[in-house]
Amino acid sequence: MAFMHVIDSDRCKGCGLCVTICPKKVLEISEQVNTKGYFPAFQARPEDCIKCALCCTMCPDVAVTITASEDAGDPQQAASTEENDG
Numbered sequence: 001m002a003f004m005h006v007i008d009s010d011r012c013k014g015c016g017l018c019v020t021i022c023p024k025k026v027l028e029i030s031e032q033v034n035t036k037g038y039f040p041a042f043q044a045r046p047e048d049c050i051k052c053a054l055c056c057t058m059c060p061d062v063a064v065t066i067t068a069s070e071d072a073g074d075p076q077q078a079a080s081t082e083e084n085d086g
């Protein structure tokens with residue numbers, strides 16, 4: 001299963017908590033303001049993200065989400081069910 005890491009830049013206040021907590025230094029503060037006039041966080045190194053969700057937990061504005069995606073070419077498809085009609 002793959003996971004998608006998304007920052008809603010318009011909810012972000014640029015507090016930098018997620019940048020500080022990230023163990024992989026994935027996040028940085030943008031140099032461009034969002035619609036609210038804050039400098040939002042963004043994924044500067046998305047390839048390094050381990051989807052640990054620390055940034056999601058830390059964000060006071062719930063601007064960071066990790067979404068599970070089942071459609072990721074996972075070979076684990078061993079779900080077969082049988083029904084017996086009596």
Ligand code: SF4
Nearest residue numbers: 022049050052053055
């Ligand atoms: S999920 Fe973890 S590794 Fe990825 S950006 Fe957030 S804190 Fe960093």
Ligand code: SF4
Nearest residue numbers: 012013015016018059
């Ligand atoms: S913790 Fe949330 S509000 Fe603060 S910079 Fe990160 S995404 Fe933005």
